[in-house]
Amino acid sequence: MSIKIYGDPGSGSLRRVTSASAAMGVPIERVNIDLFKGESHTPEFLELNPHGLSPVMVDGDFVLYESSAINLYLAEKAGSDLAGATTRERYEILQWMFWSGEQWRVFATLTFDEVLAKRFVGLPADETIVQLAFAKIRAAAAVLDAHLADRQFIVGDRLTLADLDIAGPFSQNERTKIPLNEFPNLVAWQQRLLKTAPAWAATKQEVDARIDGALDAAGIKL
Ligand SMILES: N[C@@H](CCC(=O)N[C@@H](CS)C(=O)NCC(=O)O)C(=O)O
Known part of the structure; x- marks a missing residue:
């Protein structure tokens, strides 16, 4: 089955x-x-x-x-x-996955809801919420950027579930304009994922086609 x-x-x-x-x-x-x-x-x-x-x-x-x-x-x-080849690696991956859910993606989702989803029902973004989310994203991104200064991936030297969890906000950042491009190591890591993980690149096209198509159909310009 x-x-x-x-x-x-x-x-x-x-x-x-x-x-x-x-x-x-x-x-x-x-x-x-x-x-x-x-x-x-x-x-x-x-x-x-x-x-x-x-x-x-x-x-x-x-x-x-x-x-x-x-x-x-x-x-x-x-x-x-x-999900990790050793106990230590597994827990490092879990650490980043939990962190990503609680401290990182949640603010990207909040921004998506404000600047994008609300537009579909004709509501404006609440700038106070957007600025709070941006401040939280910048603080977290600065730490991530330093972490990635001498690493190719989030944990170890290959793709793990930690990379995919933390890469989530890059699915919508061109539309939501969350400030990820201010962080060069983060941008380089994202480019690396797109080059070395074919599934990550293919799914980017799928997400972009779907959301850009919905925005066009609704006549929404971001
Ligand atoms: N933490 C959840 C997030 C799930 C989530 O936010 N899903 C969104 C799409 S990315 C959704 O289904 N939204 C529907 C809604 O809010 O009505 C996960 O990682 O699966």
């Missing part, structure tokens, strides 16, 4: 799962939902994730949400070293 992944092709969270599964060689069956039509809030979808958020994985009778948890599950199933 195939592993189903529900999500919208424009979602940076889905992108973390589709690129990780491709990088690990885990076959998945994609089930498209349209977030612009509220399809993560239907009664059927809320049975899978009562938070109304995607992606969601369904493997037989096992339902799992949160992209990082899904990626760790897929890595264990595949015996992949993207």
Whole structure:
């Protein structure tokens, strides 16, 4: 039985799962939902994730949400070293994944909701929220930039789930204008991921086509 992944092709969270599964060689069956039509809030979808958020994985009778948890599950199933080859490496990867969820991606998502999602319902961005999110992103990015000064990847010398988790905000930054380009090591690392992880590059095209298409269809200029 195939592993189903529900999500919208424009979602940076889905992108973390589709690129990780491709990088690990885990076959998945994609089930498209349209977030612009509220399809993560239907009664059927809320049975899978009562938070109304995607992606969601369904493997037989096992339902799992949160992209990082899904990626760790897929890595264990595949015996992949993207979740770490040693105990120490595994915990370093987990450290960065937890940090990414609590201190990093959350502010990118907040910015996306303010400057992009609100436009679809005709509301302006709240500048106070955007500036708070930018300040948090700059503070975190400065530490990341220093961490990446003498490293090619977040942990060790190869791609891991930590890279994919922390790269998430690069899925929308050209549209949300979060200030990532102020940090040269961060930008160089992102370019490296696009060059060395084909799945990360392919999914960028998918996200861009979906979101830019939705913006065009709604006549929204950012
Ligand atoms: N922490 C969650 C974030 C999930 C999330 O924010 N998903 C967004 C798409 S990127 C969503 O489904 N939004 C639908 C909504 O807010 O109604 C994860 O990593 O899976």
